[in-house]
Amino acid sequence: MQRVISALAEVKDPEMPMVSLAELGMIYDVDHQQGHVTVKLLPTFVGCPALQLMRTQVESRLVGIEGVASVDVQFVMDESWTTDRITEEGRKKILEFGIAPPSAEFAPHKAPSCSYCGSTNTEVVSMFGPSACRAIYYCKTCNQPFEGMKFV
């Protein structure tokens, strides 16, 4: 089981490859029984187009580990993924990559601190960005647009 967990920790998010699925809090449950592993994942957004890619990545990383003969990846919709599930380590890596981590509440009119210079002199450009989970902001100190993960 420990080997499976460690291997799973290496599977990155296809759209934000600096963080793992585990750091995003997407792993809901892992079960290992007689060579068969079932991984239950929480999709960040219901319509996330990267789900099939994640399924393939998890399968190909786990199949072939000693003691793992088959892998089944399931997506769980009974429980809501929220941005509160992202780990501290995950938030740190997201920021290092240049994306502001999500706020702790639904505050769509408030921009986070700039992910490049840390300034709080920022504004919201659009709540919709390059992927469903990201928004676009603008920093008036370093005069640059930057991205942030939006609270869900």
Next chain:
Amino acid sequence: MQQAEQQRNNRYHEALIDFLYQMADDELTIGHRGSEWLGVAPDLEEDIAFSSISQDEVGHATFYFELLSELGEGDPDQLAFARTANQRKNARLLERPNHDWAYTIARGYFYDVFDHLRLQELLQSNYIPLQKGVQKILREERYHLLHMETWFERLAKAQGEAKERLEKAITAIWTDLPDLFSLGQSGEILREEGIFPISESTLYDKWAQQVKALFDHSGLTWPAKQNETLENGRLGVHSSDLQDLLNVMTEVYRSDLTATW
């Protein structure tokens, strides 16, 4: 006794399936119309916003089609792409072409308020897979509603051409509104069975209260309530606009029915 139980189960099952088709078809239809702005929206931010919103809507449709599939309705892709126009249960308003930006915003705002109310009521549904999925979907939909509301108010307060176009759009949309609030053939049963807890008229009243507040705030005149017509999308009666939409939306799917996507 057993027969009575069975009849009750059939009644529940049929009403649930009918309602899930309404939700799935609404989301897929508006999601497809929204995607038509890709590359031609008024500015780059809206290009991205409409693509992102449409991706969410189609994703929600996928979720509802998967629930239908689990209830024995067949393959989700086939449900989305292979059903004919008269098998579809979306409100007629959603199949209309986009017309101009004002029409798109007004329709988007009216639909999102409605959808939000429908989802909030579903938090009380006794069909647990739907009730739980809706909790997640609501967290996404509030961003759509906020976006449409912001634009609607902006156009209304802009005066000049923007307001004229918005008023023209509202007039056009108003005649298409009635079946948005229809629950089709299953309305009463949905309530009695605890699948969807409120009536069509309560749903409309809640909607009207919320939308009228923004009309008043933005200086728009509230039109008279439209009488119901026999043309009800919830019963599979659609305009030719739906067929036009399906011809485009299913073109790739029809080109190779055996392909794996």
